Amino acid sequence: MSIYNTIIVGGGASGILSAIQLDDKNSILLEKNEILGKKILFTGGGRCNLTNNSTLDEYINCFYNSGKFYRNAFMNFFNKDIIKLLEDNGCKTKIEENNRVFPVTDKSKTVQKTFIDILNKKSTQYRINSTVNSIKKEKDLFIIEYDNSKIVKSKFVILATGGIAYPKTGSTGDGYRFAEELGHSISKKMAGLSPLIIKERWINKLQGISVDCKIEIKTSKKSINKDEGSVLFTHNGISGPVILNNSMEIKKFLLKKQDVIVNLDLCKDYSYEDLDLKLKNDFSNNSNKTIKTYLHKFIPKKMSKVLLDNLKIQSDKILNQITKKERLIIRDSLKRISLSVVDIIEKESFVTNSGVKRKEINPATFESKIVDNLFIVGELVDGCGISGGYNLQQAYSTGVLASETIKERLNNDSY
Numbered sequence: 001m002s003i004y005n006t007i008i009v010g011g012g013a014s015g016i017l018s019a020i021q022l023d024d025k026n027s028i029l030l031e032k033n034e035i036l037g038k039k040i041l042f043t044g045g046g047r048c049n050l051t052n053n054s055t056l057d058e059y060i061n062c063f064y065n066s067g068k069f070y071r072n073a074f075m076n077f078f079n080k081d082i083i084k085l086l087e088d089n090g091c092k093t094k095i096e097e098n099n100r101v102f103p104v105t106d107k108s109k110t111v112q113k114t115f116i117d118i119l120n121k122k123s124t125q126y127r128i129n130s131t132v133n134s135i136k137k138e139k140d141l142f143i144i145e146y147d148n149s150k151i152v153k154s155k156f157v158i159l160a161t162g163g164i165a166y167p168k169t170g171s172t173g174d175g176y177r178f179a180e181e182l183g184h185s186i187s188k189k190m191a192g193l194s195p196l197i198i199k200e201r202w203i204n205k206l207q208g209i210s211v212d213c214k215i216e217i218k219t220s221k222k223s224i225n226k227d228e229g230s231v232l233f234t235h236n237g238i239s240g241p242v243i244l245n246n247s248m249e250i251k252k253f254l255l256k257k258q259d260v261i262v263n264l265d266l267c268k269d270y271s272y273e274d275l276d277l278k279l280k281n282d283f284s285n286n287s288n289k290t291i292k293t294y295l296h297k298f299i300p301k302k303m304s305k306v307l308l309d310n311l312k313i314q315s316d317k318i319l320n321q322i323t324k325k326e327r328l329i330i331r332d333s334l335k336r337i338s339l340s341v342v343d344i345i346e347k348e349s350f351v352t353n354s355g356v357k358r359k360e361i362n363p364a365t366f367e368s369k370i371v372d373n374l375f376i377v378g379e380l381v382d383g384c385g386i387s388g389g390y391n392l393q394q395a396y397s398t399g400v401l402a403s404e405t406i407k408e409r410l411n412n413d414s415y
């Protein structure tokens, strides 16, 4: 029976980077899907926001309260390293708004394929269509059963199975079971970065439209947060980076049975007074325009008729026929669309904000503090980052750090 140096369980972003970094012919990655990096294909709306080009300090702040835990991993292998690795292998990248990095092809497939090409040049083996069923440790060796009866052994294991977000990509929570069976504890299961279901049905007609706005999240008692960014209308509510990033906070209040409202300010650069003055002037200066056409100044074309229908204002009314009352209604709704949150959509969440408790993992190496030579990386670690390329970077950085630690030990005589 083969005894490998390392077995990597899971071939997502963290497992692939672990395998690349190991570059060891006596190590193997086992992936249950028919392809490696399946989830990468779905990232960034099919464009793969592959990392974020911000500074280390900004990164630390982007992981809710778990950022410091990744300091070593990021210092060891950071955004510039993944960009260089991809670019050196033919995947050119570009930086967009908020330092988000994408492939110039705007296709996730380019990133996933480049990773596989890089891995193919390394000596680490990999096997697809191979589902790991159990992991045990006996003396100094891990015993791994896969495909229901096949057994392989190894000195090291890297658990890179992801969490439970988007289970159709293979992350079905197996890693939690493996970690628990090996003595670890898992934090309370919680979705991170989830879209919201909204009560007001009229916004469903806006599905697919994105607006840049300020948001304020409120309960009946207080303002929870003010933020700014892109909001995407969906078939039953809202999504987009600024909504995803606030979803966990919103869920906390929903769990306390409090009503939560999200107010959208579509004219963030105007105060109520300034906007009213502008509307008043423009309405008298552009008297032949319809209100529907005029509103394109502030909101996407497809949105103005839906908004006006909801306000019960005729969309083809010409500007000089708009009454003062109507003007004020228009102004108020440009400044505040109030949306009542029914719930977050956990099954559509982008990441899992739970996993193996961080206090049981050494942040200097990502080795388990409970089982020697077991490494836990990527989304399987408790916590998550905000939207913007941070979560993929966490997956690469933790995978690389684990592999470098293993390589060092393999070079040491005792192994």
Ligand SMILES: Cc1cc2nc3c(=O)[nH]c(=O)nc-3n(C[C@H](O)[C@H](O)[C@H](O)COP(=O)(O)OP(=O)(O)OC[C@H]3O[C@@H](n4cnc5c(N)ncnc54)[C@H](O)[C@@H]3O)c2cc1C
Binding pocket: 009, 010, 011, 012, 013, 014, 015, 030, 031, 032, 033, 037, 038, 039, 040, 042, 043, 044, 045, 048, 049, 050, 051, 130, 131, 132, 133, 160, 161, 162, 163, 165, 166, 169, 170, 171, 172, 173, 174, 175, 349, 350, 351, 377, 378, 379, 380, 388, 389, 390, 391, 392, 393, 395
């Ligand atoms: C729709 C969507 C869009 C996203 N967009 C972005 C984005 O643009 N930028 C960003 O930074 N982050 C994004 N994320 C988050 C990001 O994809 C994850 O944080 C990242 O993929 C986690 O990598 P991972 O390797 O830890 O886990 P995963 O990518 O989930 O990989 C785990 C792998 O382990 C395999 N596996 C699980 N159990 C077993 C088993 N028993 N045996 C063998 N194999 C197993 C799975 O099949 C899977 O391939 C997005 C997530 C989603 C769902």
